[in-house]
Amino acid sequence: MNRQAPTLEDVAREAGVSRATVSRVINGIRNVDPDIQEVVRRAIDSTGYAPNRAARSLVTRRAETIALVVSGAGGENPGAKDGAANDAKDGRDARDGQQDAAQHEFAARVFGDPFFGRVVSGVVGFLRPRSMHPVLMFAESESARTQVVDYLRQGSADGALVVSTHAEDPLPARLAAERLPAVCFARPAVPAPVSFVDLAHRHGGLLAAQHLLERGRRRVTTVTGPLDVPAGQERLAGFRDGTERAGVPYVPIVEGGFTLASGVAAMERLLAEHPEVDGVFAGNDLMAQGVCQVLARHGRRVPQDVAVVGFDDSSVALTCSPPLTTVRQPVEEMAATMAQLLEEYIHGDRTDPTSVIFDPELVVREST
């Protein structure tokens, strides 16, 4: 029942060698006689030994863990109770319920976009071969951000991968100020000396415009992402580059929020104000799906009457009807690169903030 887990000492005794030798075998250090290695290995098996991570971390000063943080803006939640000496564990009250509800909503929005799953997948793809696994944290409130910072300061994780969902997110700057290893997905809207991977959004917007124009569309319009974040701004800027170069005089725009609902609302408005539209560039696929829904509801055929271009090439681009022509963002690859950069900082192979920019690619399907 309560048999203690075997330790290095036990294995050493079983193998008739010292702890150090066993440690060397386990950590794959050379200079160990092959015969002894074999004996040790057998002892490990027979004892069922598994190295104790806490003990190892204590001496190596490394948790071999990284935090994957989904952060937002948002100020203090009503009911921030943290701090070291924290009692009142039980007895959840109305505030907790409120906080839960807010968090559930945040989580629903985050997971509602296939984008986040791709980030996780890319990160896991990099980490797992290294026997590492991400700790998932939400940081949508002030107390949650404090938890993230504390988590890192305690050495529970060696660094953070940050995916922001809001422009005003103060986390990247906080992490930089604390000199904690961190890499962001996308350039933070709040300037901070922090590393990030990003996409050449402007180029992506340009690709969308050029494609729509090549398809002969002239009454083009765009449902943008949030214009307080660089991705939203730059995709729009690129789109305008394209239309201006082609001499398209006027491009109506409506700002969206990267959600399906915002895409629907934006397209309703666009259609009401500019019924002559024949091409739409949506700031992401989720909004593009909303755009298609609205068009269908209004009896406009896609692509015959109106061509639609999305952004991301997420799974909804495929499930959308019709399947979306979209600007592909290599999210998994970008996420893996984030993790790799972070590892380099943690290992000290790198010290100054860096950025890696990926190039988008047009994927043509049936919506154009």
Added chain:
Amino acid sequence: MNRQAPTLEDVAREAGVSRATVSRVINGIRNVDPDIQEVVRRAIDSTGYAPNRAARSLVTRRAETIALVVSGAGGENPGAKDGAANDAKDGRDARDGQQDAAQHEFAARVFGDPFFGRVVSGVVGFLRPRSMHPVLMFAESESARTQVVDYLRQGSADGALVVSTHAEDPLPARLAAERLPAVCFARPAVPAPVSFVDLAHRHGGLLAAQHLLERGRRRVTTVTGPLDVPAGQERLAGFRDGTERAGVPYVPIVEGGFTLASGVAAMERLLAEHPEVDGVFAGNDLMAQGVCQVLARHGRRVPQDVAVVGFDDSSVALTCSPPLTTVRQPVEEMAATMAQLLEEYIHGDRTDPTSVIFDPELVVREST
């Protein structure tokens, strides 16, 4: 530059007390003079002390971390399907690329269903007030399962929360065999002495049938979930209970796989073989969405021509057009309960396998 992180010793010196006293203050242990507490607290602030988690874990024998595992079936080569193109960069070979692709696909499927986000949200809601955060792991292959078991055996996490996506998933049984604390979402299809939270699926299916019949539908049919998992079987069984009681002679069924695409395919077939259908019960909301898409494409109005009932009450139930009448599964609450059960096992407050069954609830919207 390289200032070491302050330790208990530093704080103790600063406060003019012993390490033990500082430790007591930090851990909220009584029997410490309030004045001294204050002094210590000030010293903690002035030194910027943060307790080292590894050191603490080493003595408490607790990681204060739990693993959230999304597991599937699959042997060693989960992605042995068709040869996807892959590059061989920095040491990684074709095999890695294949594994990555398989994993990305697995992740996409997992995150494609809003269900998983709700699980995460519920778990985080329980864990976060306790300053804990889940480590996210995928276990879709044999080696990945081994990693999970090792992770727990090393004490990197105190227990596992398991969400299975396949019937043949061997993980629950493995964890039980290793006597590692674990709680599953839903009863494992492979019997194992392991705790779980679940829904009264059968009752849910019954609710769906009764509702459809109350709406006057008689030509009812169902797109089931996978029939090798209990949830799929029982939802169907409950639905049949309802139709049989009402004397409906024949209920055609088509088996789906809980995915949008499978819902589409199933409904296409159903409509071809049973064009007279006037009511459909889908095994989950995602498939219900597919059902609605197919109906729309065939010019059938929902709910006038065909009524549709989903299952889960996930976010797609709301974004679907029309919004879905569905059988609500309180996923967040169930997930939080999972975490709570796990905590009880970890703390030794509980030892034998337990199950907690939640009741479903019908949510009526516009699809009926």
Added chain:
DNA sequence: ATGAAAGCGCTAACAT
């Protein structure tokens, strides 16, 4: 109420 001291299991000098 506070302090002294003994480890927790491991790695990494250093010695042989």
Added chain:
DNA sequence: ATGTTAGCGCTTTCAT
């Protein structure tokens, strides 16, 4: 090539 030994920073008896 292998063993000895000194901690890593913390909690927790056991004294006082």
